[in-house]
Every structure is written in structure tokens, then in C-alpha cells.
Amino acid sequence: MSKKDSEYLINRKDNQYEVVIGLEVHAQVLSESKLFSTSATKFGAEPNTQVSLVDAAFPGMLPVINEFCVKQAIKTGIGLNAKINKRSVFDRKNYFYADLPQGYQISQFKDPIVGEGKVILDMPNGQKEVGIERLHLEQDAGKSIHDLDPQNTFVDLNRSGVALMEIVSKPDLRSPDEVNAYIKKLRSIMRYLGTCDGNMQEGSLRADVNVSVRPKDSKEFGTRCEIKNVNSIKFMQMAIEYEANRQVDLIEEGKTIDQETRLFDTKKNETRSMRSKEDAHDYRYFPDPDLLPLEVSEKFIEELKKDIPELPDDKKKRFIEEFKLSSYEANILVSDIDTAKYFEEVVAKMGKNKDIKLAVNWITGELFAVLNSKGLEISESPVSAKNFAILINLIKNGTISGKIAKTVFELMIDGDKDPQKIVEEKGLKQQSDPKALEALIDKIINDNREKAIEYKQGKEKLFGFFVGQAMKASGGKANPQLINEILKKKL
Amino acid sequence: MSDITKQSLTQLVENIKNKKLSSTDVTKAFIDRSEKSEKLNAYITNDFTSALDKAKKFDQKPNLDLKLPGIPMAVKDLFCTKDIKTTAGSKILNNFVPTYESTVTENIWNEGAILLGKLNCDEFAMGSSNETSFFGNVQSPIDKNLVPGGSSGGSASAVAGQLTPVTIGTDTGGSIRQPASFTGIVGLKPTYGSCSRYGIVAFASSLDQAGPMAQNVKDCALLHEVISSYDPKDSTSIDFKRNHYSKELTNNIKGKKIGIPKEYRVDGMPKEIEDLWQKGIQYIKDCGAETIDISLPNTSYALPTYYIVAPAEASSNLARYDGVKYGFRAKGENLIDMYEKTRSEGFGAEVQRRIMIGTYVLSSGYYDAYYLKAQKVRKLIKNDFDEAYKKVDAILTPSTPSSAFKIGEKTNDPVSMYLNDIFTVPVNLAGLPGISIPAGHDAKGYPLGLQIIGKAFDEQNILNIAYAMEEKINFKNKITDWWIK
Numbered sequence: 001m002s003k004k005d006s007e008y009l010i011n012r013k014d015n016q017y018e019v020v021i022g023l024e025v026h027a028q029v030l031s032e033s034k035l036f037s038t039s040a041t042k043f044g045a046e047p048n049t050q051v052s053l054v055d056a057a058f059p060g061m062l063p064v065i066n067e068f069c070v071k072q073a074i075k076t077g078i079g080l081n082a083k084i085n086k087r088s089v090f091d092r093k094n095y096f097y098a099d100l101p102q103g104y105q106i107s108q109f110k111d112p113i114v115g116e117g118k119v120i121l122d123m124p125n126g127q128k129e130v131g132i133e134r135l136h137l138e139q140d141a142g143k144s145i146h147d148l149d150p151q152n153t154f155v156d157l158n159r160s161g162v163a164l165m166e167i168v169s170k171p172d173l174r175s176p177d178e179v180n181a182y183i184k185k186l187r188s189i190m191r192y193l194g195t196c197d198g199n200m201q202e203g204s205l206r207a208d209v210n211v212s213v214r215p216k217d218s219k220e221f222g223t224r225c226e227i228k229n230v231n232s233i234k235f236m237q238m239a240i241e242y243e244a245n246r247q248v249d250l251i252e253e254g255k256t257i258d259q260e261t262r263l264f265d266t267k268k269n270e271t272r273s274m275r276s277k278e279d280a281h282d283y284r285y286f287p288d289p290d291l292l293p294l295e296v297s298e299k300f301i302e303e304l305k306k307d308i309p310e311l312p313d314d315k316k317k318r319f320i321e322e323f324k325l326s327s328y329e330a331n332i333l334v335s336d337i338d339t340a341k342y343f344e345e346v347v348a349k350m351g352k353n354k355d356i357k358l359a360v361n362w363i364t365g366e367l368f369a370v371l372n373s374k375g376l377e378i379s380e381s382p383v384s385a386k387n388f389a390i391l392i393n394l395i396k397n398g399t400i401s402g403k404i405a406k407t408v409f410e411l412m413i414d415g416d417k418d419p420q421k422i423v424e425e426k427g428l429k430q431q432s433d434p435k436a437l438e439a440l441i442d443k444i445i446n447d448n449r450e451k452a453i454e455y456k457q458g459k460e461k462l463f464g465f466f467v468g469q470a471m472k473a474s475g476g477k478a479n480p481q482l483i484n485e486i487l488k489k490k491l
Numbered sequence: 492m493s494d495i496t497k498q499s500l501t502q503l504v505e506n507i508k509n510k511k512l513s514s515t516d517v518t519k520a521f522i523d524r525s526e527k528s529e530k531l532n533a534y535i536t537n538d539f540t541s542a543l544d545k546a547k548k549f550d551q552k553p554n555l556d557l558k559l560p561g562i563p564m565a566v567k568d569l570f571c572t573k574d575i576k577t578t579a580g581s582k583i584l585n586n587f588v589p590t591y592e593s594t595v596t597e598n599i600w601n602e603g604a605i606l607l608g609k610l611n612c613d614e615f616a617m618g619s620s621n622e623t624s625f626f627g628n629v630q631s632p633i634d635k636n637l638v639p640g641g642s643s644g645g646s647a648s649a650v651a652g653q654l655t656p657v658t659i660g661t662d663t664g665g666s667i668r669q670p671a672s673f674t675g676i677v678g679l680k681p682t683y684g685s686c687s688r689y690g691i692v693a694f695a696s697s698l699d700q701a702g703p704m705a706q707n708v709k710d711c712a713l714l715h716e717v718i719s720s721y722d723p724k725d726s727t728s729i730d731f732k733r734n735h736y737s738k739e740l741t742n743n744i745k746g747k748k749i750g751i752p753k754e755y756r757v758d759g760m761p762k763e764i765e766d767l768w769q770k771g772i773q774y775i776k777d778c779g780a781e782t783i784d785i786s787l788p789n790t791s792y793a794l795p796t797y798y799i800v801a802p803a804e805a806s807s808n809l810a811r812y813d814g815v816k817y818g819f820r821a822k823g824e825n826l827i828d829m830y831e832k833t834r835s836e837g838f839g840a841e842v843q844r845r846i847m848i849g850t851y852v853l854s855s856g857y858y859d860a861y862y863l864k865a866q867k868v869r870k871l872i873k874n875d876f877d878e879a880y881k882k883v884d885a886i887l888t889p890s891t892p893s894s895a896f897k898i899g900e901k902t903n904d905p906v907s908m909y910l911n912d913i914f915t916v917p918v919n920l921a922g923l924p925g926i927s928i929p930a931g932h933d934a935k936g937y938p939l940g941l942q943i944i945g946k947a948f949d950e951q952n953i954l955n956i957a958y959a960m961e962e963k964i965n966f967k968n969k970i971t972d973w974w975i976k
């Protein structure tokens with residue numbers, strides 16, 4: 001494997017292979033009720049407690065489109081810079097399975113609600129554009145549970161009929177790292193829009209991964225294999241690595257790759273054949289006669305556009321311009337909507353005389369470290385943005401030193417305490433009174449005359465010793481800048 | 492009153508409103524006659540005991556402002572009825588008891604009617620003779636061993652045989668109009684989107700419509716007025732201004748232009764059908780309306796188109812009957828085996844035939860040649876009607892190419908069975924309203940019907956034409972009570 005110029009290639013003897021990846025991401029629409037029924041969609045509910053007669057496909061039951069889900073799909077389309085189709089059609093995808101009560105999934109086949117769009121990825125060696133082929137709405141199936149009983153399979157229909165957006169990328173991705181960046185970017189955009197919570201543990205975001213390989217510099221695509229239903233980025237990356245190498249090995253051995261659907265075994269870290277092209281289902285797609293074509297007006301779309309918040313790309317641009325942040329810093333802050341929200345609240349609470357760089361450093365440093373160690377999301381931060389802003393201001397205006405600030409921060413974590421109060425109660429206020437500090441320094445120089453002389457004779461290293469002594473004598477509270485200045489003067 | 496069951500719905504409503512009859516009198520009379528009519532095999536499930544209770548309850552506190560005050564009524568077993576077994580004529584739903592009510596039947600009960608029971612029909616409404624029902628043939632009251640038509644065969648028999656004053660059926664390709672024609676009664680297939688499909692066991696979603704079946708046009712208009720409603724639970728239901736069909740009913744059709752489509756003169760059509768049609772044209776003229784020769788050039792493609800579209804939708808609609816959630820389940824070695832056994836044992840031959848046809852025409856490689864092409868032809872057929880309606884207000888045709896046939900006569904010849912629908916299917920494909928009225932008898936004394944096809948949402952107009960013609964025709968159904976115990 002070589003990573004020359006960040007290019008992901010697979011090397012065999014004299015040959016180099018490029019990996020071509022396309023993703024079909026299934027994102028659960030953030031909605032209280034299902035795509036064609038009014039049942040709830042809460043995660044983790046008791047089995048079969050969120051099932052209507054429609055979801056269980058009772059005779060004579062009919063689907064009625066949930067307008068909110070349509071709006072969510074269109075908003076997502078707008079967020080992906082995509083064409084919104086004013087007329088789309090729901091089709092039936094017919095197949096039999098125990099957790100598919102209707103015997104078909106209502107999906108969109110020929111005429112999806114969202115057409116072509118694009119997503120920009122920030123890669124270490126620059127930006128990369130990934131094309132979106134389409135986004136369509138479809139129903140989720142239920143869940144078959146095989147391990148509760150040796151003889152029987154249990155079926156939970158809570159998910160049956162839940163709205164999914166299938167987002168199909170063009171085959172533009174070239175490495176596991178790009179897949180990682182792509183999924184994270186999609187997730188970020190949808191979380192900004194509030195159209196998908198992006199929770200991969202709860203299955204709100206999963207993907208079918210299409211992988212093929214081709215000799216470097218070749219223009220033609222190789223035969224692809226589809227790895228079904230991978231539910232974490234790490235597994236996607238592992239599956240791609242395995243699958244790409246498997247395909248390269250086949251080519252190197254002079255064998256051909258069969259177009260097929262494969263499963264990723266997370267325990268054995270390998271993909272294995274699920275069904276070949278010959279065994280592929282014939283889904284007998286046809287327009288669902290229970291539903292009229294879905295038609296939306298220009299006005300409807302325009303109204304939704306007004307609801308679109310500032311998205312990560314724009315926010316990043318603004319952060320760089322407005323706050324003079326580096327692209328790297330801006331990326332960290334905008335990638336998750338909650339981080340961006342926290343940061344912007346801190347900025348707002350800091351008031352006029354603010355030090356944004358300092359705030360960024362503290363968020364990405366101390367705060368992230370605490371969140372990491374406690375396994376918390378920033379939305380659950382033990383320190384509110386308000387108190388965080390006060391702390392930064394205390395550093396900025398010299399009330400406390402950066403070092404003392406760390407002590408204060410640790411005390412803040414327990415119960416979101418006001419840093420101002422901590423400083424007062426614990427007497428941690430920085431000593432910035434020049435006269436007091438001068439007296440303190442005079443005493444230290446007096447007590448260490450010999451060292452002072454050595455310093456004057458050129459042993460400049462000793463300056464640090466005097467700073468240390470001064471800080472120690474002040475209990476760490478002395479303003480280090482002032483100490484520096486006074487020491488320079490006195491020595 | 493021994494002749495209660497001979498009264499029309501309109502008369503019964505009037506007599507109950509005038510307190511000349513109680514709901515209990517009427518309900519009892521129809522239950523008695525139904526009980527003596529087992530030979531017809533019109534019912535799959537009866538609910539007589541609770542019907543009588545409901546009638547008594549109604550009489551204690553009668554609400555006479557309702558449109559169907561205390562009127563007993565049996566309905567086709569394709570309508571889901573809360574707490575009453577609903578089978579669709581199939582073994583696969585033999586044990587199915589819905590927890591919900593179809594919108595159409597809900598509308599009926601809301602107007603004061605009382606459920607007598609569920610009427611026999613072809614399995615999943617697939618048939619033209621009621622011979623595909625898991626619950627056996629229905630006999631026609633017209634003659635022994637005569638089919639009542641289908642798929643609403645039980646409904647037609649029950650109305651013609653006076654087991655129920657009126658009823659509702661469903662019509663996907665002629666399933667109301669053909670049996671109405673075979674049994675000498677009136678049957679209306681409303682405009683697609685006029686009556687909600689919610690709670691009706693689906694056969695072919697883009698074609699299915701519920702509609703009234705009655706002894707006469709006025710009863711038919713009254714029942715249609717009750718069942719037709721906009722329903723947000725059915726995405727294909729249409730919110731248009733509905734008439735008070737019975738109140739607005741008039742026999743004044745002077746100046747109306749009625750189209751006579753030459754393509755309905757099909758090869759091998761019996762002379763008596765042609766004669767009936769000519770008589771119909773004369774009646775139209777007698778009513779002061781005008782007839783105009785028109786052309787519906789794509790008529791001959793309607794039947795093949797129908798037998799692609801309907802099975803395609805059915806093959807998908809019936810996928811839910813898989814033994815997993817409700818209904819019949821056969822034991823199997825594994826999931827696939829269970830599916831295969833359940834569906835092989837649970838569905839009858841005709842249903843299986845149509846599932847296979849539907850699966851075939853939708854399969855990849857055949858979709859374009861069959862399903863897609865059929866959809867295009869369907870559009871052409873609709874365009875034919877649109878073109879014709881630029882010149883005429885309604886269209887007159889025979890309802891069926893022949894009178895009723897004997898039980899078993901066409902069982903082994905599905906194509907000849909399918910030909911029964913030749914005059915009715917174009918109407919479903921175009922989503923239009925059509926009504927069949929009894930207009931005469933053939934040489935054997937079996938009823939023959941004429942069909943009036945209207946513009947979309949123009950039920951009032953075809954009801955008026957039917958009403959005016961009915962007066963001129965003065966049809967008398969020859970019911971001998973041959974089956975009564």
C-alpha cells in the first residue's frame with residue numbers, strides 16, 4: 001500500500017490499482033411519525049408497540065404520505081446542493097420476507113424526489129467534490145430476530161414503515177479516508193438541517209458500499225461488488241480494504257470478479273458472497289397505485305429554502321473571515337452542529353473585549369479532553385457556554401493565569417460553577433499589583449544574591465529559576481508577564 | 492306484512508319514517524327470507540342475532556332523520572367490518588376478523604343501516620360467475636344452476652332474491668354491473684375516487700371502486716349518496732362536490748346527447764343483445780334525448796389491457812397474505828416452505844393464475860412489453876372517452892355480451908369467462924362511472940342489462956338517464972322463489 005501524495009493505491013508486483021467506491025446511504029428521516037402512517041418512531045420502544053394497521057399491512061389498509069417527511073427530504077436535497085424534482089413517484093419494490101408485511105417496500109425507483117447534487121470534502125491535501133446521484137424516500141422494513149428461540153423467528157415491526165432517505169453517491173470516492181470524510185460530511189449536513197440525527201449506533205445511518213478496482217490511470221470502471229448494510233464508518237473502511245484487496249488478488253491471479261452482493265463479517269473482518277447477479281431479486285418495480293405521484297410546487301420549495309440554516313461549508317467560511325480562524329480550526333468547530341453552537345454561544349457571551357483564538361484553543365483543548373474522558377457529547381457539556389466564556393475572559397483580562405485557569409476549569413466541571421466565584425472563594429486571583437510583585441521579587445533576589453550575580457555574568461538560563469521562585473512565592477497567582485517584566489528590570 | 496321484502500329501499504325508508512313499519516319488522520322479514528334461502532348460498536357469514544338486537548335498539552329510540560333508518564343490509568364480504576369475519580371469499584382469510592371498519596360501510600351504519608351479514612363473492616373479487624369463491628357457488632334467483640355473475644355474485648343474488656333491500660358491491664372490471672345485468676337489478680360503478688377504498692380488501696387498486704346494487708334506480712341513487720364521500724385515509728379519494736343524488740334525481744333528460752359506440756358491436760354477439768341495444772336507443776329517443784353514433788377506437792384493446800393491469804396490481808396487493816401476520820398459515824419446514832404451502836393451499840386456482848400473470852408482466856425484461864405498454868393503451872382508452880364526451884353527455888352500450896350462463900359452463904375456459912367483461916372493463920380503465928339497468932329478457936327469460944357510461948363525477952347524469960329509461964322499460968324481474976324452503 002502506498003500513500004504517495006495521499007493517493008490510496010493497492011500495489012502488487014509492478015501493478016498499482018485504484019479503488020472506486022460509491023455509497024448508498026440510508027438515513028432515517030428525523031420525524032415523529034412514519035412515512036405513510038401516524039405510528040411513532042421512537043428508538044428502543046418495546047417490540048411491536050409502534051405499529052399501526054397500515055404498518056402491519058392489514059387487508060384494505062392504505063398508505064397516506066406524511067408531508068413532514070417530504071419536507072425533510074427536500075431540505076436534505078437543498079443541503080446537498082441538489083435538484084429538487086417537482087414530480088416524483090412512489091413505486092413498489094416487491095419481495096417476500098417475514099419482516100416486510102406488505103410483501104413490498106414503497107420506494108422511489110424511476111422518479112426520485114431529489115436529483116443530482118454535490119458534497120465538498122475537506123481532505124488533508126485539499127478539497128474534494130463528491131457527486132450525489134439522487135436521494136429518494138422509502139419505507140424501512142421491520143426486524144427479524146433469530147436468536148430468541150431455537151425454532152422460531154420473532155418479528156418486530158416498530159421500524160416497519162419508518163421513513164428513510166436513500167442517498168446515492170456517484171462512484172467518486174477513492175479511499176477509506178474519503179469514505180470517512182464523506183459519511184461525516186453527510187451526517188454533519190443532515191444534523192445541521194435537523195433531517196436525520198445521524199446516530200449510527202441506533203441504525204439511523206447505514207450504508208451499502210459499492211467497491212471496484214481498476215489499474216491506476218485506467219478510465220474504465222471494474223466490476224463492482226456491493227457490500228450490504230454496513231453500520232459504522234470503521235466497518236465501512238475495513239470492508240473496503242478487505243474487498244479491494246480481494247478484487248485485486250483475483251485480477252492478479254487472472255480471474256474475473258463476479259458482480260454480486262456481499263456481506264461484511266465484522267468478527268472475521270472479511271466480506272463474503274450473499275447472492276450473485278444471477279440470484280438477484282427481480283423486484284418487479286411498478287408505480288404504487290395506492291398513491292398519486294408526489295407533486296410539489298416551486299412555492300413549497302421556496303418556503304423550505306427559507307428554513308435552511310447556515311450549513312457547515314458557509315459557517316466555516318464565515319468563521320474564517322469573521323473570527324480569523326485557520327481552515328483547520330474552522331473545520332473542527334463546524335463539523336458538528338453542537339460544537340458550532342457551543343462555540344458561537346461562547347463568542348457571544350464573551351462580549352466586546354474577547355479573545356477568540358484563546359476560546360478556540362480552550363474548546364479544542366481542555367473542553368474536548370474533558371468530554372472525551374467522560375464520554376459526553378458537547379450538547380451534554382458539564383460546563384455551560386456562559387461559564388466557559390467567563391473563564392476565557394478571566395484569562396484574557398489577566399484576572400487569572402492560564403495555569404490557574406486549568407485549576408479553575410477542573411473545579412467548574414462539577415456542577416457548572418461560576419469561575420468568577422471559584423476564583424474569589426479560593427483566592428486564586430492573579431497578583432497583578434506591580435508594587436507587591438516588586439517587593440516579592442526584591443526579596444527573592446536578596447535571598448539568592450549569588451545566582452543573581454551569575455545571571456548578570458551571562459548565565460541567562462537562570463532567568464527561569466527566578467520566574468519559578470517568584471511564581472512559587474505567589475502561590476502560582478502572580479501575573480507571569482509582570483514577573484517577567486519586573487525581573488528583567490531588576491536583574 | 493308478508494310483502495316487506497318485496498318493497499324497495501325507498502318504500503321501506505318511507506314506511507319506517509311514517510312508523511308504518513318498525514326496523515324490527517323489516518329486519519325480521521329479511522332475516523326470515525335469508526334463512527329460507529340457504530340454497531342460494533348468498534351469505535358467507537350472517538350476523539342475524541345481533542342485527543335483530545340492533546333493530547330493537549333502533550326502534551326504542553328511532554332517529555328518523557337518517558337516510559337509512561333501521562334498514563337491514565347485507566354487504567359483499569370484501570368490505571372489512573369491525574368484529575365480523577371478513578374473508579374476501581378466500582380460504583386464506585377464512586379466520587380473519589378485522590378490528591376496523593371500511594369507510595364505505597361506516598358511512599352506511601352512520602346513516603342508520605344495520606348489518607345483516609357478509610355476502611359471497613369470487614375469491615378476492617376475481618371472477619365473473621362467483622364460482623371462484625372458497626365458500627362455494629352462488630345460485631342465481633333467476634334459475635336453478637344459473638350463475639348470478641361475479642364477482643359481486645352474492646350481492647346480486649341477495650338483492651334480486653330479496654334477501655336484502657339493497658347492497659354494496661365492488662367493481663374492478665365489471666363486478667357490480669355484470670352480476671346486476673345477470674340478475675335483473677341496477678348496479679352502479681362510481682367514478683374512481685368517488686367512494687373510499689379504505690378498508691376494502693384490495694384487488695387492483697387503480698381500478699377498484701365500491702358501488703350500490705339495488706332493485707331500482709332511485710334506491711341506487713340513495714345508497715350512492717350515502718357511500719360516496721371524500722376520505723383522507725385513501726390517497727386516491729377525490730374531494731369534489733357530491734350531489735344529493737336521490738333528491739336531485741329526475742326523469743327529464745330532454746335534449747341530452749347519448750353516444751352509441753360502434754366498436755361495442757362485437758363479433759359473435761347474440762342477436763338478442765343487438766336487439767336489446769336497439770330497443771335501448773328507442774327508449775332514449777322516447778325520453779326526448781338524442782342518440783349520436785360515436786367511435787371509441789381502442790375498445791378492442793381494453794380487455795387485454797385490463798388483464799395485464801389488474802393481475803399486475805393484484806400480484807403485489809396479495810403479497811401480504813403470506814401466513815406471517817394473520818389469516819391461514821400452513822406448516823412449513825422454513826420460511827420459504829411456509830410461504831409456498833400457505834399460498835398454494837390458501838389461494839384458489841383463479842387467484843393463483845392471476846398472481847402468476849401479474850408477476851410475469853411485471854418481471855424485468857417483460858415490464859416494458861406488457862405493463863408499460865398496457866398503461867399507455869389505458870391512456871389511449873381514456874382519451875377515446877374524453878374525445879367522445881366533447882360530443883355527447885353519456886354513452887349507451889349493452890352491459891354484457893350475453894345473458895347469464897350455467898354454473899360450470901365456462902369454468903375450464905378462462906378466456907371465454909374473461910370476455911364477459913368486454914363492455915365493462917373500458918369504464919374501469921378510464922375511471923368513469925357506469926350503471927347497468929335491467930332492460931329486457933333473452934329467449935330463456937333471463938335478464939339482460941344496458942349500461943350507461945358517464946363523464947367523470949357525472950353520476951347524477953347517468954342516474955337520471957337510467958331513471959328515465961327505467962320508466963319506459965318497465966322491467967319486471969321474474970323471480971319464482973324456486974329456492975325457498
